[in-house]
Amino acid sequence: MMPIMTFIGNLGYVFVSITGGIFVLNGTLLIGGVQAFIQYTQQFSQPLVQAAGIANTIQSAIASAERVFSLLDEDEETEETPASIDTGALKGDVSFKRVAFGYDKNVPVIRDLSLHAKEGQTIAIVGPTGAGKTTIINLLMRFYELNKGSIKVGGTDISELSREQARSMFAMVLQDTWLFNGTIRENIAYGRDGATDEDIIRAAKAAYADDFIRTLPDGYDTVLGEDAQNISQGQRQLLTIARAILADPKILILDEATSSVDTRTEMNIQKAMNKLMANRTSFVIAHRLSTIKDADLILVMKNGDIIEKGSHEELLRENGFYADLYNSQFSREEAVS
Known part of the structure; x- marks a missing residue:
């Protein structure tokens, strides 16, 4: 999830930069407005990326828990009494x-x-x-x-x-x-x-x-x-x-x-x-x-x-x-x- 969110955030950055550049060339927007929009895009995408990182951590924790519980659920080895045989x-x-x-x-x-x-x-x-x-x-x-x-x-x-x-x-x-x-x-x-x-x-x-x-x-x-x-x-x-x-x-x-x-x-x-x-x-x-x-x-x-x-x-x-x-x-x- 985290790489996908990072990719989407970068796409947003590219989209705002290209669209803002066109608006600046047309004179409908000042370059300061474009810079502000870029900051807004990063402020919007950064929490989403962090949330995706937390989701990755949760998935790792769930996978680890499955392994721990599968080990705990294994049957115990049966108690064995040593045979009356001299192995030596x-x-x-x-x-x-x-x-x-x-x-x-x-x-x-x-x-x-x-x-x-x-x-x-x-x-x-x-x-x-x-x-x-x-x-x-x-x-x-x-x-x-x-x-x-x-x-x-x-x-x-x-x-x-x-x-x-x-x-x-x-x-x-x-x-x-x-x-x-x-x-x-x-x-x-x-x-x-x-x-x-x-x-x-x-x-x-x-x-x-x-x-x-x-x-x-x-x-x-x-x-x-x-x-x-x-x-x-x-x-x-x-x-x-x-x-x-x-x-x-x-x-x-x-x-x-x-x-x-x-x-x-x-x-x-x-x-x-x-x-x-x-x-x-x-x-x-x-x-x-x-x-x-x-x-x-x-x-x-x-x-x-x-x-x-x-x-x-x-x-x-x-x-x-x-x-x-x-x-x-x-x-x-x-x-x-």
Whole structure:
């Protein structure tokens, strides 16, 4: 509404100027009269523009209120009693059996997914946007419940565990880092309750973060601002990796974490990730295919289904969808360089 009212006000200004100019040339109106009419036009249109601005604000408030009330109207998560299962004793193998899921039950995202990841394997998941890569991770973490099928960790169906128990077996390192307003020590220690200073420093060293932390004026007691804007993107990523190392998870979930950092920092992050992934089951959502060449198994997804799977060399030899993705990405990288 506000742009429309501003446009109408400007049209009025142009109309008065042109008509007044004609009247001045004809001698029927003095130039002072035209100037007065222009002032009257602005005085008339200014309150209308302000009212339109208030209408815009009201519309934004209504839209925000709808989102707030839709959140308040959501059903509460059911109270869960932890299962009498020692999750620490479970093995790290993961199996999906005939899994089907859709955020809208009438629009399936994953139709019939079955896979088995052995303990210690690195599983890379690749595919175009909307293929269902992130959905697999959401289901593993029990952010959503399955429509059909089962997901088992160490032979135990995760639906038998409480959400807290299921999520305690995972650690995530995402492309978008999440650090809260607090000291670096507190941000790393968030990975595990009761972590000692020695544990925190050991995790930071393993993540190649200790060196840059000690160069800061307050070291581990440096307070991170909102969204940790007082350190670089690469440094933020190293802190999240240190937190994951401290958590010592049974299963690791990695989103592409090196896409927005420089080459040197990327090398350090890759080294830290290799240490973190050693001897534990890892799921890697890959955007740059050059980073997952060494994965034990690569799953190629399209429209919610696994259309190809195998090692990097095997998939290239098949000369299918993965090979097309890899070759097109390699060509683009060569063109940019």
